[in-house]
Amino acid sequence: MGSYIAKSLLSTLPTLLGISVLTFSIVHFIPGDPITVMFGQSPDPLAIERLRSLYGFDRPLPVQYVTWLSNVVTGNMGVSIRLETPIVSMIVERLPRTIFLTLTALLISVLIALPAGLVSAYYNNTRIDFLISGLTLVILAIPSFWVGILLIIFFSRYFPGVPLGGYVEPLKDPIGFFSRLILPSVTLGLALTASTTRVLRSATLEILGQDYIRVSRAKGLDERRVFLKHALRNALIPTVTIVAIQAGYLLGGSIIIERVFSYPGLGLLLLSAVQSRDYPLIQALVLLFAAFFVLVNLVTDLIYGAINPQVQYT
């Protein structure tokens, strides 16, 4: 398995390289650059010229790319143009926040989806199944940022004491930290809850129709045992795959949710970087997000093997 991990990690290098080329090109080809943004409606041509050459934006793009890449490889992500702060320190500060938000969202969604999916399958074609399936469909259809805004309006009106997002240091004020985390992680996890519930329901239903389940029942095993021991374990295989893949998307979703709830993670940083066309910061963050996604996929493979002994790593 060790060699499998090493091989997988190696095979991600071309992917990451491709992403870096793509990001670099897109960032530089979209109109607007970090220098002109600074001057707004009264551009000063002389100052713009000076700054462009100061930051090296007057050099050919391939040269800029190679310089940037060789710095990144040595761990130097560069300096944010807007704030003149090292990007690595900005990332180190925010990375745990985004990971924490994503994991909490993931946890919430699994905690809700597991029972909901099983109940829905167990009571297949009854009112409770229709209710759960209907709800998941509605949740899937609503964009999460809108859910977030609705939650903010609802809580500010009816529960004025509840913090509506923002951030405090977990070590300084743990209660404040967690109370601020609830709304964004629920919002972020909601869509994942819905899709997980649906996958788990259909996987369970499919397995409940299999011969070995019928055999178990014929052996006289009680229904609870059939359901939890035989059906659930097998239904988890496709479910885990879905959850893990979606976890990658959660990272993407965190961008908009962090904005809605003013949660100062990587997503909010990326948005402000795009708005000020802070090239080095955008490039570093997109690369980081991509690397995460790749990593999540690798972890998915490994978990998959742990659940399903038929999978072998070579």
Place this chain on the structure above:
Amino acid sequence: VKRHGIVGWVFVLFSLAAFAFSQAEQNIVRVVLESAPPHLDNHISTARLTTTVTDPINVFLVTQNEKLEIVPYLAKSWEQPDPTTLRFFLHEGVKFHNGRELVADDVKKSIERVQNPDTASPLRSDFAVVKTINVIDDYTVELILERPFAPLFTQLARLAIMPMEEVEAKGSLRTEPVGAGPYRFVEWKQDQEIVLEKFEDFTLGEVQNNGVIFKFYPEYAAGLAALTSGDADLHLWVKPTDIPRLQSDPTMTLIPNALNGSYYIAFNLLREPWGDAKLREAVLYGVDRNIIAQIAFGGFAEPAYSPVSTSDFYFDESLVITQDLERAKTLASEVGWMGEATLVAPNTPVEAPMAEIVQNQLQALGLNIRLEILDVPAYIDRVFVNKDFDLTVVGDSSFGDPDYLLRQYFIPDGESNVMGYDNPEIAALIEEAATLSDPAERKAIYDQIYPVIQKDAPLVYLVQEVRHGAMRQPLTGVVFKPNNTYVFDQATFGSE
């Protein structure tokens, strides 16, 4: 019962946390901002978000009162021995936040810093007129100008006096500003808040509160919720649609602020058919300013007719025009242009809907207009850098002197003259007015300028906004100035 108990506890904890929060921050003004400032170096950014945060940190030679008149600040007085010499007498004992006394040399170095092209200051061109700066003694500084230039006072009210040793040590003051103003910078939690604390050694006035915290809410609904739920005390810019609701809320005080700026349509005169003054005149009379004020601002805006706002001393009633659809249609049909033009606008909550209304109103004149909405950096690049547009709808404001917008837009090499407007007589009049220090004499010249640029119409002015801030009671005393700047040091909670 048990479950209810848990829910109850959770809410008790929430409320305790909220209570502790508001107690700890008593007598500190918490302000909602829609986003973090680009950075906090006042010499390198004059963006509204920057000045909102940095103005309280800095002192300026002079400042503007609520009517935007120039009043003493760091300079207790000044004299003008001849038209090109300005001599400022500074208060003694003013200290920077690092403890050093502010002296005349700091004024000199601050001006020199913005004049230096390497600083890339947006104020650079505004201070080009300052030829020499003489430090007479520690508390007297003299500016020698290239030519008499009255608008310089407004620019001096924008130029923060900074301790250069801090600039040299840190490279710039983008993330850790140091000034000599009523508030000391404490910390900037990125994407969260900026904390300012009352500067105990401030001698140029009495600060009525203990500090200001600017909290960032990129999502408008979240910022408003923070205000109404008590997480913040002051919102600087509420949307017109929320004004009626906040007006009827007994815990809120709304602060209307008629801004010294306006929204306009700009034409690219170098592109057909907009070089034809007749077509621009058609637009001048064809747009319905009241509808725009009604739809885009919920009625909280007034028609605008020139770069100077209708309540300003320099405005003249003769500039008021009313919509004349027949005249506009006739003019448009005389030009007989059948092509298609692109109207570009930035994707801001104000400009984007306004551009749609304008598109509709122009189509009613028989003009075929396509709309293109761009994000702000792309918009700036397209219109203000590359001048690649037919028409655009956007807003601009000045810090108070009429010279600023005229110089930016109506002289041939003005930084914002994207229209390609070139009228030598107007350019000469603008220069002439700037040399006069008597407001009445200046007005006499502006009375000649405004009618001409209105008729030439490289820009068609649409509306001027009455922007609303909202304060949560018992907060009082925050000053909103028409040039979109604020004063927090007189703000207090409750009876003082």
